[in-house]
Structure formats: structure tokens, C-alpha cells
Amino acid sequence: MIEVKNVSKKFGDKDVLKNISGVFKRGMTNMIIGASGTGKSVLLKNIVGLVIPDEGKVLYDERDFIKASKEEKKDIRQEIGMLFQGSALFDSKTVEENVRFPLDMLTQMPLDAKMDRVHFCLKRVGLENAAKKTPSEISGGMKKRVGIARAIALETTRYLFCDEPNSGLDPLTSIRIDNLIQEITQEYDITTIIVSHDMNSVMEIGEYIMFLHQGEKKWEGSNETLFDSDVPELNEFLFSNKLMRRFKNEPSSA
Numbered sequence: 001m002i003e004v005k006n007v008s009k010k011f012g013d014k015d016v017l018k019n020i021s022g023v024f025k026r027g028m029t030n031m032i033i034g035a036s037g038t039g040k041s042v043l044l045k046n047i048v049g050l051v052i053p054d055e056g057k058v059l060y061d062e063r064d065f066i067k068a069s070k071e072e073k074k075d076i077r078q079e080i081g082m083l084f085q086g087s088a089l090f091d092s093k094t095v096e097e098n099v100r101f102p103l104d105m106l107t108q109m110p111l112d113a114k115m116d117r118v119h120f121c122l123k124r125v126g127l128e129n130a131a132k133k134t135p136s137e138i139s140g141g142m143k144k145r146v147g148i149a150r151a152i153a154l155e156t157t158r159y160l161f162c163d164e165p166n167s168g169l170d171p172l173t174s175i176r177i178d179n180l181i182q183e184i185t186q187e188y189d190i191t192t193i194i195v196s197h198d199m200n201s202v203m204e205i206g207e208y209i210m211f212l213h214q215g216e217k218k219w220e221g222s223n224e225t226l227f228d229s230d231v232p233e234l235n236e237f238l239f240s241n242k243l244m245r246r247f248k249n250e251p252s253s254a
Contacts, residue, residue, distance in 0.1 A: 001026050002159065002191050007046055007056035016042050017053070018215045026158075026191045029182050029205045033196060034212035035237060040195045041163065043212065047193065048080065048161055049073065060159065078106055079158040081151030081190075083181075085167045087143040089135040089150075096122065096131040099150045106154060121149040125180060141173035148180060152188065160185065162194040166201055174198065178205050199238070202226070211237070 002024040009017040017039050024030040032040045045051040047058055049065060058065045060076050068076065089098045096118050103114045122128050125145040130138055138146070144165060151160055162181060166174040182205045185192040196202065202209060206223035213233040221229070229235060 001061055002047060002193065003057075003059040003062075004043070004047065005057040005059070007043070007053045007058065009042060009046060009051065009053050016215050017046065020056070020212075020215075020217050022210050022217065022220060024191055024193050025208060027186055027189045028207040029185050029192050029194060030208045030210070031194045031196055031202055031206045032210050032212065033199075033202055033206075033237075035240075036197070038212045039215040040212055044161060044163060044193065044195050048082070049077070078154060079156050081154070081157045081160045083144070083147045083151050083160070083162040083165050085164040087135070087140075087147045089143055089146060091135050093134070094131065095127065095133050095135070095138070095146050098135070098146055099153050102150060102153050117153060117155070118149075121153050122146075124152070124184070125149045139173075140168055141170075141176065144169065144173075144177050145180065148177075148184065152184060157188070158190050160190050160192040162192065162196075164196060164198075165194060166196070166198045171200070174201065175204065181205065213237075 003022070005021050007017055007020045008015070020043060032043060034040050042051065046053045052066065063072065063076060065073065065076060090101070093101070099118045099121055100114055103109055103117060109117070119128065119131065122131055125148050127142060127145055127149065130142060135143055151157065165177055165181065169177065178201050181192060181194065184190070203223050206226070209221060209223060209226065210217055211219040211234050219229055219231045219234045227238070
């Protein structure tokens, strides 16, 4: 579980995050949604420690990440897996070398144990036959799956962060990535936080959703209650994504 308590952040005179609080539960697909420039990615960066909040707390299973010592932060970071928007694979490395990278950087495992773990992770995401390929030889969806395999390569992974995981993917591949993220979240009982503007993903796997508007949390709930909201900013956001009619089975003028 990850909890943020009254997190605020300014850049210059601009309030980017205003007193954000919420609980992201373990074993669930937690999502942060909102329009572009509303603070989603900044909140994620505050949670993972890339940005330090001006006020508030970030708790990893009750461990205060902001006030943690250097060694305590290192321990927490070894429990974090990241899936980046652009996959962030090393072009010069093979698929298996990309997945092995966190094991090389953060563990003292013998090589044969590392390779066993790499091949296990690649098999879990359905890429056991792509181990020797380079990123330039695989599709965008396969790159995202390599990113997921790398994110879970460390057996200590307890937290998974995904930044726009379906960016640039076709709808069918997006569904496959969504399902894979949800399966891994439940299978390994990890805390997953996904930043997304893909409302199809929200409706498919959004077990807990935090909606941000102009740096404020305006609503939280599940995809089952999303359309019951009386929050004007959220309803406007849903209309802008042309989802209100679709999911309420009303005719579209499009």
C-alpha cells in the first residue's frame, strides 16, 4: 500500500499539486487520471522520489519515504518497478539484457540465477522467443511487455509504476497490456499505480481511480462508480473523451 497525505508542490509561483491525499491499495490497479497539465505525472514523480513535495507525506507501507535515510530509500527503491511511457529500453542491448539490467545493477546474484530469472519473466509476458532480439526488431507492444518483464525482474518488487503504458499502441494491443498489468498486480500482490489518459483502460481495469483537476483531487472511486459522479469537472472530462454516451448506451452524434 502507498499513501499520500496532504502532498503539495509548487514550481515557481504555480501551485501544481494542492493538498493531495489518497490511498493506493496493494493487489489493485490504481489509476491517476485527468486532462493534460493537471498534475498527474508530477504526483507520480513525487511518489517515486524524483520530485520532493513542498508539504505532505508519501508512505510506502507506513514507511515515510520523504524522511527516510539514504539507506532506507535505497531499500524502498529496490522494491520499485517502473514501466515508462516510451519503454526506455537500451537500443544496444538485447531483450534479455534489458530485462537483466536491474539484476546487474542492484543484486549480487550469480549469472546463471540472473538468467533463470530473466527467462522466467520473459515467459510470464509471453516473450520467451524474443530474448535475443534487439528493441529495433520488435513491435511497440512487445517493447511494453519487455518493460513489464524488466519491472518485475527483481523478486523484491512490491510496487509497480506505469506512466501512460498504452501510449502509441493500437486498441487491441492496449487491451493486452492492460490485462497483463492487472494479472501481474494480482498474481504478485503488488501496489500498482498507473498514470493514464486512456479512458478505455480506466473502464477496463480501474479498480481505484483518482481524478485530478488543476492540481486538486476532485474525485476518487472505482470504474463502477465513475459515471455516478456529480463532480462537474469529472463529467466534463468524461464528455470530452466521448465516453459518457458510449458507456451509458446512448446514441452518439459522432
